[in-house]
Amino acid sequence: MAQSDENVLIRGFHGKVGNQVVLRQWNGKTILSNVPKKHKQGPEGKQLASCNRFKMGMKWAAKALKDPLLYAAYKARITGLQNVVNAALADYMKPPVVTGVNSSLYHGRAGDTILVTATDNFHVKEVSLVICTPDGEVLETGPCHADQSGTYWQYTAVNPVENISGIMITAIAKDTPGHTGEMTVTVL
Numbered sequence: 001m002a003q004s005d006e007n008v009l010i011r012g013f014h015g016k017v018g019n020q021v022v023l024r025q026w027n028g029k030t031i032l033s034n035v036p037k038k039h040k041q042g043p044e045g046k047q048l049a050s051c052n053r054f055k056m057g058m059k060w061a062a063k064a065l066k067d068p069l070l071y072a073a074y075k076a077r078i079t080g081l082q083n084v085v086n087a088a089l090a091d092y093m094k095p096p097v098v099t100g101v102n103s104s105l106y107h108g109r110a111g112d113t114i115l116v117t118a119t120d121n122f123h124v125k126e127v128s129l130v131i132c133t134p135d136g137e138v139l140e141t142g143p144c145h146a147d148q149s150g151t152y153w154q155y156t157a158v159n160p161v162e163n164i165s166g167i168m169i170t171a172i173a174k175d176t177p178g179h180t181g182e183m184t185v186t187v188l
Helices: 046-066 068-075 084-093
Strands: 002-004 015-017 021-026 029-034 097-102 113-119 124-132 138-143 153-156 168-175 180-186
Touching (some): 046 068, 046 084, 068 084, 113 124, 124 153
Antiparallel strands (some): 002 029, 113 153, 124 138, 124 168
8 A cells, every 4th residue: 555645646636546546535645555346246154244243343433433532532542544433443343352360369268359361452441250160150240340550450259168179260351342351260
């Protein structure tokens, strides 16, 4: 993709030139690219699911443009040739990921802590935790609280558990658009 800042011949132009190139305006620059290829048949299968996800992402981006708080948050994070729509769309398309659940400080006592690390390309909005028996019975659930540095999320157990062997701990991270990512660990 070629770009031009000062070319007096094409500055400000946009549209298709023959069937060879397309000129676009992007953040005050003229971008020169190949003409997109059209397909005879519509998308199907995974491609259709991807197209639908993209449509929902564009709806999210339109919402971000209208919401002053979302707009300001995304605007503060844009870089390079990005704009608010790109930032909001990228956030929508990539869900958060729980990268770790540290249960080494959990011994089944009320007040024991479990630490969770989670990432997102924009912002992890909240993290919650579910503690279950090996049979799937929920023993307790609740929100995690972010530490001051933003490095991890901490859950403090409320209910005592007699035998923690086989207990399953599931951490669920949620991002700004509402997508979730989770990780389950088993206490040995």
